[in-house]
Amino acid sequence: MGDSGPKAGLEPSERTAIGITFGNSNSSIAHVVDDKAEVIANEDGDRQIPTILSYVDGDEYYGQQAKNFLVRNPTNTVAYFRDFLGKEFKSIDPTHSHASAHPQEAGETVSFTVKDKEGEEAAPSTLSVSEVTTRYLRRLVNSASEYLGKKVTSAVITVPTNFNDKQKAALVAAAAAADLEVLQLISEPVAAVLAYDGRPQAKIEDKIIVVAELGGTRSDVAVVASRGGMYTILATVHDYEYGGVALDKVLMDHFAKEFMKKNAGAGDPRENARSLAKLRLEAESTKKALSLGTNASFSVESLIGGVDFASTINRLRYETIARTVFEGFNRLVESAVKKAGLDVLDVDEVILSGGTAHTPRIAANFRSIFPPSTRILAPSTYASAINPSELQARGAALQASLIQEYEAEDIDQSTHAAVTTVPHTTNAIGVIALGGDTAADEVFVPVVPPETAVPARRTVHLSAPGGGDVLVRVVEGNTHIKVTKPEPKAKENGDAKAAKAEDADEEDDSDFSEDEDEEEEEEEKREKVWKIGATLAEAGLKGVSKGAKVEVSITVNADLSVIVTAREVSGKGGVRGTLPS
Ligand code: ATP
Structure with missing residues (x-):
């Protein structure tokens, strides 16, 4: 992160900050008005602005106008360059640049040769990818400044989760050359989550979110745990074939x-x-x-x-x-969940982000991968879904408005934890509920959910109906998927199922329904149940009043050591213990 922080900090009062998403295919600019993020349209009225520059007779065009020149002026048009930033020529994939100015080797970096000056005999210029980025960012920032009626000085910019330090540093330097202070680089999936969670009406709850970032040249999926307003990235997968x-x-x-x-x-x-x-x-x-x-x-x-x-x-x-392409997206999402060590039943929300996420078939496929309890946040499956093409820019703008008040040196520190990977718990920590008489009745009550960013402190109140001496057992818990096979009988059942599948899939071609059929046939009940793991601590409370409540607090410190306190609510005394990590 050191490299991605601001280089020359401005005073907070001197700043006008926006959010920028800078993609291989498209970019967007956004700002916050009245606590709401809004994507800004450029002079052409575009909110998704193609990440393209084109030179004609010495004039520079950007966005959709430049994209149109891919037909008549491809050699002087630079497109799909974002992923080349901070990379050596030998490690780039030039596939998407076949129909525009070709990337060339230029020492440690990549360059393009274009005729960017007026006149037949003017010599072409060789521009490094950093210079192209600077010129492009300058255009974006000018559009934003024009719209806002004041000079934009600073921005939060989104980057893919696999952008390395060199790429981040190259982006910050290219922005600085365009006279733009980078307040922070935040990862694309976290920006998408912030766009939803940062809405004034949003309730912040603990949840597991899959962010499927489906763009033009690449698809990136991240599994994010949101615990107490902190975001932890549990797993990411990247794909350059399906987009x-x-x-x-x-x-x-x-x-x-x-x-x-x-x-x-x-x-x-x-x-x-x-x-x-x-x-x-x-x-x-x-x-x-x-x-x-x-x-x-x-x-x-x-x-x-x-x-x-x-x-x-x-x-x-x-x-x-x-x-085939749609199936590629399905596999990608499934592999991300698996890589995070989770099951689809663990996922509370799937956020579809990026231009390709508008496709109804993709959302419908995800709907059938995840259980009904999972919210699929896409325009075709969720009434109040935010436009997938605007999520990242909105999230970046919200973050920018939040941190523009900070002094440059405080920004990195104060926001680091919320948006980057921090240590987190693996298993849940909870207590055995006090109600049961026998071991068979033991019920695990999660207090600190798994994947919680630490340090964290959580409290529960348990009822102790019997009163007297109460034993609170603090244990680890993890979930496992309980599979119940269907009753193996009833032939007519099969027919009914086939009819149901047909109903549900009227619009589908026959190949799709076949798949659904197979799944239907082995329809089994899958549910998430808690498994009680190792006992971490036992606390005995003496003489608890009948019908009283027992409060158990669990604190997990940054080094993963655990402090447990148990006391009778409105009673005297209590028990406190510390466990090493
Ligand atoms: P990348 O970096 O992966 O190249 P990006 O993040 O720069 O992509 P996005 O705007 O998120 O760009 O995605 C661009 C892709 O989304 C393009 O392939 C575009 O055709 C597609 N797209 C945009 N709008 C829609 C839509 N309404 N329906 C389907 N696809 C769309």
Whole structure:
């Protein structure tokens, strides 16, 4: 974190701070008004601003205008460069830069050669990826300053969880060169969580959250534990194969084939750079239209050899041809939960973030992976879901408004714990409820949930109906999944199930229903139950009044040592003990 902190701190009173999300495909800027985060539209009216710069006759274009130049001016257009920042040429994946200015080796870094000056004979410039980033950030900040009517000086910027220190340092330096103070870099999934939890009406509760960050060139999934308002990242997975670009490719192939079938002899539009660029832009807009409607058109003027092409596709067909990609997202989410050592039953919320998260099929698939108790926060599954494309920028803006009051040197320290990985408990710590008479009746009451960031202190009140001498046993607990097999009988049951699956899946193609069928067949009950682990401490309270309540407090210190206190509520005395970590 040392490298990602502010370099030259401004006085809090001199700051105007915003939140920035700087993605490979798109960026956004946001600010906070009346405690609410709001994403700012740039001069073109865009809230998702393509992370692209293009140079034409010495003029610099950015965002959607630059993206449009991918058709007519690809060699002077720089796109998909964010992930090259702070990297050496040999460790980058240049795949997505084929249709724009190519990355080149430049010592320790990566550069692009573009004609950014006016005049036929002006020499092209070689710009390092840091310089490109600086120029791009400057444009973003100018748009924000123009909107706010005052100069933006500072920002919280989101970065992927696997951005290393070198990449973070390169980003902070590129921002500084654009005259922008980086208050803090926060991880993308935590920004998405903050966007939800930072809403004025939000209730902060202990929960396990899966953040599925589905962008254009990459998908990142994080499992986050929220305990007492502290966020701990339990596991992350990253994937560069399944993303929005992979969905565009499916549609490009589909329409290219249809075009060739209808126009024999016109050629394959995928083999000509300009035709390919047109195909790509239109495929992306058809894909976005399919997130909203069940039908979308596809139309390109002069796709190849002067031949126009127009067609349509319905959502069902799209979901069928893109099935492999959708299944990739499913596997990614499942593997993240597994990597965190959890079960889908442990997950309270799934936040779908990023542009691709608008896709209804992805949310529907996640709905069927997780139990009904899990909230799937996506536009098609949750009425008050926040626009997935705006989550990160909003979260960054909320964080910025929170910390802009701090002196530069205090920022890192005071906010570190809330947004980065901190030590946390593995198992739950709880007490055996006092009601039961026999060992078989022992019930575990969790006091400190698993994955709680430490230090932490939690208290419970237990009833002691019998009074007298009461023994409080403090134990570790962990959950396990109890599986109950269905009764192996009733043939007609099978038919009923098949009918149910058909009902539920009217919209689906037959391949999907087959899968559902298989799952239905071995339908078994899975539930999360507590397993009582090692006893940590026993506290005996003498002469407790009948019907009184016993208060048990458990404190887990930063070194994971535990302090337990037990006392009768409104009674005298009590027991206190410390356990080493
Ligand atoms: P990355 O860094 O992974 O390249 P990003 O975070 O910069 O991505 P996002 O804006 O989150 O960018 O995601 C961009 C992707 O989302 C693009 O592939 C875009 O086509 C897709 N997308 C945007 N809106 C929608 C929509 N309504 N429906 C489906 N896909 C969409």
